[in-house]
Amino acid sequence: MRCTRPNQYVSLTLNNATQPGCGGVDDRSCAESEAALSLIARVRTRLRERGSASMPFAVKLVLFLQAFGILTIHTHGQKKEDVTAEEVKIEVLHVPKECKPKSKKGDMLNAHYDGYLASDGSKFYCSRTQNEGHPKWFVLGVGQVIKGLDIAMMDMCPGEKRKVTIPPSLAYGNQGYGST
Template sequence: MLLTVLSWFCSSLLLLLQAASGGKLPEAEVKVEVMHRPFLCHRKSKYGDMLLVHHDGYFENGTVFHSSRDQAGDSGAVWFTLGIKEVIKGWDKGLQGMCSGEKRKLVIPPALAYGKEGKGLPH
């Protein structure tokens, strides 16, 4: 009985939230933490810019699943065009407004990466 009531309450709350937001659930957010910002920043990144990035990917438990630095030299760094779906959506969102030489920590939810199962295409 309690489980049924709780289940009904949760689904009713979800419907109320959808109605209050015009029928859409809010999109997942990328959490951005600037780890290092250069003293001078003449221009910030924007959609359409070509970026070269080194990256480290971690699971929630801290285990590294990928590092571009594991490969020799700069060969592991990735070139891509910001905002045109060449990379996961979390990168397109989280790397906007960045200065050359800046270092950021992005916490990307599964919906903006490869999904809950860690499979699939970037977009």
């Protein structure tokens, strides 16, 4: 699949909120999501049955860090700026007739999105060229994507399309993305 909509914004499409796998773009992403959720449920059940004493320390640490969203990519040397959600500009392009449920922090979402530089409109990212064209799965609001996307995708309906402008401080900062 190719990305062909040049403009100066990050273009986002929320394919399926809060119901990972079901009704998404394809069966493969559905199966992968359901398998991941099934694995998490089995681990939780086993922990309840055996107790945490039988679990290796490293596994406990990883589960603890994941539970609190600490396992995220941090940029080094980036100056912290006082940035608010109001700096993310959101234009709603399409809202489906039925809008239930809306996305919220902690929901597992999948989305295709394209990234363009506001300065010259050049494309620097296209989710359709990554992961064999499958949408990116992530948990909303825990830092698995750039902060601007976490903000822009809150309160979206399944199938809603938005055009958003994200300031560098809520994206990749001064370090940029790849060669951009």
